[in-house]
Amino acid sequence: MKYRFWKLDVHKDARGGLSVINWKNLPFTPKRVYFLFDTKGKRGGHAHRQEKEVFVCIKGSFKARIHDGVRWHSYSMKAPGQAIYTDKMMWHEFDDFTPDAVMLAISSTPYKGTKGYILDFDEFKKICQKKS
Numbered sequence: 001m002k003y004r005f006w007k008l009d010v011h012k013d014a015r016g017g018l019s020v021i022n023w024k025n026l027p028f029t030p031k032r033v034y035f036l037f038d039t040k041g042k043r044g045g046h047a048h049r050q051e052k053e054v055f056v057c058i059k060g061s062f063k064a065r066i067h068d069g070v071r072w073h074s075y076s077m078k079a080p081g082q083a084i085y086t087d088k089m090m091w092h093e094f095d096d097f098t099p100d101a102v103m104l105a106i107s108s109t110p111y112k113g114t115k116g117y118i119l120d121f122d123e124f125k126k127i128c129q130k131k132s
Contacts, residue, residue, distance in 0.1 A: 002068050002086075002087045002089075002090055003066050003068060003073065003084065003085060003086050003087060003090055004084070004085045005075050005082070005083070005084050006082075006083055006084075006085070007079075007081055007082055007083070008020065008021060008056065008081035008082075008083055009081070010079075010080055010081040017080060019080055019081040021054075021056065021083075021106070026054060026085075026106065027052065027085060027087075028052045028108035029108065030106050030107065030108065031107060031108055031109050031110050032106075032107040032109065032110050032111055033104065033105070033106050033107070034104075034105050034107070035058065035102055035103060035104045035105065036094075036097075036101075036102070036103045036105070037101070037102045037103075038099075039062070039094075039097040039101060039103075040097075041095070042093060042094065042095040043093070043094045043095070043097075043103075044092045044093040044094050045093045045119070045121075046091070046092070046093075046114075046117045046118060046119050047067075047088075047089055047090055047091045047092070047117070047118040047124045048088050048089070048090075048109075048116055048117060048118070049088060049089065049116045049117075049118065050088050050108075050109060050116055051088060051107055051108055051109045051116060052085070052086065052087050052088055052107070052108040053085070053086050053092070053105055053106065053107050053108070054083055054084070054085050054086075054105070054106040055077075055083065055084045055086070055092070055094070055103055055104070055105050056081070056082070056083045056103065056104040056105075056106070057077035057078065057079060057080060057081070057082045057083070057101075057102075057103060058080060058102040058103065058104050059080060059100055059101060059102040060097065060098040060099070060100040060101030060102060061076065061077060061078035061079075061096075061097075061098050061101060062077050062094050062095065062096055062097040062098070062101050062103060063075070063076055063077070063094065063095055063096040064076075064077050064084050064092065064093075064094050065092070065093050065094075065095075066084065066086060066090055066091065066092050067090070067091035067092075067121075067124070068090060069089065069090075069091075069124075069125070069128030069129075069131070070128070077094075077103070089124075089127070089128065089131075091118075091121060091124050
């Protein structure tokens, strides 16, 4: 599985909403969690040689674009609990954040700067072509 869009269980009652991410349901063991908020421009725009991630819409909305080495896949993340999993070697980028948008990211690796990142889309495509 190179990428997957799914909806987490969301429970609502008179007190509000609750959504749960069970570590056992993730396709990797989490090593880092971070979140984006007050986002004014495009985020992501890279692929990872080893890192896998899950991106979750917590609040507001944004657009997610994933490239699997062959084609683009676009998703509108517009409800709490919507999530996207990206395996290693998947280009991912996010934009069109609403002012109230919050995106949670769960990573399979600790942060070590941009080591292991592919920051150039053309380089990413060349690497993918060599593997096919």
